[in-house]
Amino acid sequence: MTKPIVALVGRPNVGKSTLFNRIAGERIAIVEDLPGTTRDRLYADSDWTGAPFTLVDTGGIELVAGDPSGADARRGGEPLSVSSASFRREIREQAQIAIDEADVVVFLVDVKEGVTGGDQDVADVLRRSQKPVVLAVNKADNLTRGLAAVEFYELGLGDPVVISALHGLGVGDLLDEIVKNFPIREEEEDDDALKIAIIGRPNVGKSSLLNALLGQERTIVSDIPGTTRDAIDMRLSWEGEPVVLIDTAGIRRRGRIEQGVEKYSVMRALRAVQRADVVALVIDAAQGLTAQDAHVASYALDEWKGIILVVNKWDLVEKDSNTMNEYTRSLQTGLKFIDYVPMIFISALTRQRVQKVIPLARHVQSQRSMRIPTAALNKLVQDAAVKHRAPGKTGKLLRIYYASQVEIQPPTFMFFVNDVELVHFSYRRYLENQIRRAFPFEGTPIKLLFRNRSEREK
Secondary structure (H helix, E strand, C coil): CCCCEEEEECCCCCCHHHHHHHHHCCCCCCCCCCCCCCCCCEEEEEEECCEEEEEEECCCCCCCCCCCCHHHHEECCEECCCCHHHHHHHHHHHHHHHHHHCCEEEEEEECCCCCCHHHHHHHHHHHHCCCCEEEEEECCCCHHHHHHHHHHHHHCCCCCEECECCCCECHHHHHHHHHHCCCCCCCCCCCCCEEEEEEECCCCCHHHHHHHHHCCCCCCCCCCCCCCCCCEEEEEEECCEEEEEEECCCCCCHHHCCCCHHHHHHHHHHHHHHHCCEEEEEEECCCCCCHHHHHHHHHHHHCCCEEEEEEECHHHCCCCCCHHHHHHHHHHHHCHHHCCCCEEECECCCCECHHHHHHHHHHHHHHHCCCCCHHHHHHHHHHHHHHCCCCEECCEECCEEEEEEEECCCCEEEEEECCHHHCCHHHHHHHHHHHHHHCCCCCCCCEEEEEECCCCCC
16 A cells, blocks of 8 residues: 655755654654755655654755855855855755655744745745645744744745654644645555566666566666656556556665655655565666665565566676576575565566566465465474574563464464563574475565463463
């Protein structure tokens, strides 16, 4: 299920990263009392009163040329030489991009500085949009500053919500307003089509793979990274069964995502991953595995999606009889956190083995939908406990009374134990490995949940 996207926008140093951390519940974004600290866009899944959403922290507008109007044009107390026209243009562009991609825009302003020319330009763009906007007046740490927020009514964006992101004041009221503005989503189409999202770094051949699978040039193919900006759905029939292919813009490691349109194209890709059943992670065989590839894989893993590794441009690799095996071992080592994921070596350009990509994704989807009989699962768990005694704490040993599979897609297992506090992460991993040894669940993450068994149940 896709979640609403909430984008935090505003000038540099108004407290976007601090608010992001406050809502996300942890210090994810770097917070520093200097304009322009946030160079990249961060994402966090959160929820409020049972309403889940994806929160996006945006970098402040970079000043490329000199607004002489005080705080807008200063970094560390020194004036920047920028042109007011360039500044106004960039601030409008970022606001427009946020409007296009977010479901709700939170426009953050600084009560200490009052209404600035940059604030007025963003407000002008937001007023003309059809997207819901929540105006948040930050740094109102006392009553006097709260009263000063009245001047922000002149932005024409409705009632301002007065907050202090640093101290948490008013943040609950802000979240109430955000949730009120979530769009009413129609039920997503619940058909039998297998949805495959094609993801990866820019320029690894995602669009070329899509074209090869479709058998026709349906998307633009270019050597220039970032050609694909939107997530594109293509429906087809594969051996008589419906399949939806979702092409996405290239995803870069967070620190490498550039300002502007490309950052928001990552939003589209993340939304595509949420909608997918199986993610085809495309890797450039000529370049080999990179840290960015592992980071992209983590997006799919975070959403508990099935994953296949598609090693593209295999035609460019000099090979001997051991090359594929060596490459496979290298990938399994570099992606050891998803060593259960199958891989296929293809060339989208020459169509080598391309016809095997969708069948492999279908196999992974069948693994995501597999159920283990309760009796077989408990026999497996009992044998695992005999082979390796569960760790204890202060003389108390972990006891697993029984287990059952409670969900599919992803396969989810509930273990009823005497004390969940005794479940060490290493033993959790051991149990997962024992399950996979008997039932591979190839290409899909599995969830292990633990619950205390009540005295009455005992």
